[in-house]
Amino acid sequence: MSFDMSPAGLKKLCREKRLYASLPELNEVLHLHHRGIVEIKGLEEYTGLKTLHLESNAILKIKGLDCLMNLRCLYLNQIKCLKGLSCCQCLRQLNLSGNMLCLEEDVAHLTKCKSLQSLDISRNKLDNEESLQIIQSLRLTLLKMSGNPIVSTIPYYRKLCLVQMPTLTYLDESPVSEHERRLARAWAEGGNEEETSMRETIRKEEAHQREIHRQAFEAMIEEATAELAENERKQREAAERAQEERAEAAAREEQCRAEIAAREEAKRRQEIQEQRRAELAAREEKRAAELVAVEEELAAELAAREKNLSEEWIIERLECADKERKFKKELQERVLERVAQDKNVARPMLWGTKGYKSLWEIATNIDDST
Known part of the structure; x- marks a missing residue:
């Protein structure tokens, strides 16, 4: 259909x-x-x-x-x-x-x-x-x-x-x-002759063209080889530069680490010194406090000793004064007694002598209140 x-x-x-x-x-x-x-x-x-x-x-x-x-x-x-x-x-x-x-x-x-x-x-x-x-x-x-x-x-x-x-x-x-x-x-x-001649011409042209292509290919190979060598050289230089840069970076990093370590060590030493100074200051403060306490204790002890010595001295002086008073009183009594004896026996004859005057002066100077 x-x-x-x-x-x-x-x-x-x-x-x-x-x-x-x-x-x-x-x-x-x-x-x-x-x-x-x-x-x-x-x-x-x-x-x-x-x-x-x-x-x-x-x-x-x-x-x-x-x-x-x-x-x-x-x-x-x-x-x-x-x-x-x-x-x-x-x-x-x-x-x-x-x-x-x-x-x-x-x-x-x-x-x-x-x-x-x-x-x-x-x-x-x-x-x-x-x-x-x-x-x-x-x-x-x-x-x-x-x-x-x-x-x-x-x-x-x-x-x-x-x-x-x-x-x-x-x-x-x-x-x-x-x-x-x-x-x-x-x-x-x-005709055929011209075609044959043209075929030979084309063959020569093709051979010449092949030679040109071969030379161009060889030149390209040489250029590529040179370029490859240049690229390899550049790559080596780049690798060397990269290695140098890595070495420099490693050296800088090592230097930075050393600087950081030195700073940390200095900081640690400073902290240790500060800690030591603080400990020394604390010890000095403690020692000063102890010295103050010792001085206060010594002062208290000295004060107590002085107080004790003063009381003993006062007691001793009182005892000495009492003994002296007793002695003077006894001496006065003996002098007065002797004077009385001398007065009763030969008063005119003793009053004018030097011995009588000294005894009388001692007796009159005796203070019964001391």
């Missing part, structure tokens, strides 16, 4: 593929291959399409693409004529492999696609030189024509394409190198 390529059918397909069904102009890629389509239609609203896949269908004519002004990639099959492509001015990639193109009139409309860069027209029925000339007039970068009779019937097909199409970078199943292009131009200018 063929696909209904109507606006309703396309919107249904967009909904199934999760594309923009309500805004068809936002769709950029549309896959309609393997759906049995025989006629292109219903694309009027899909103005934003850039890639359209219509291969593996039954489409014989190209039409209904007038509205696709932004189309860049188009895939078709079963096409016999390319009439209808002139409206696709932005078309860059066109896949017409496996179609039914055979005459130059069938491909003549390709010249109106000014933006075309990639053309796959393989497995068609192109067999005349005019068709190839039309294709060679295009500014293509990729061309696939394998599977067409013209590829095997025209001598030097690949060289002719390379000479006529200077922008080509990929032809059929292999890329185009600059050397291959130069050989093709030499062949076109002077």
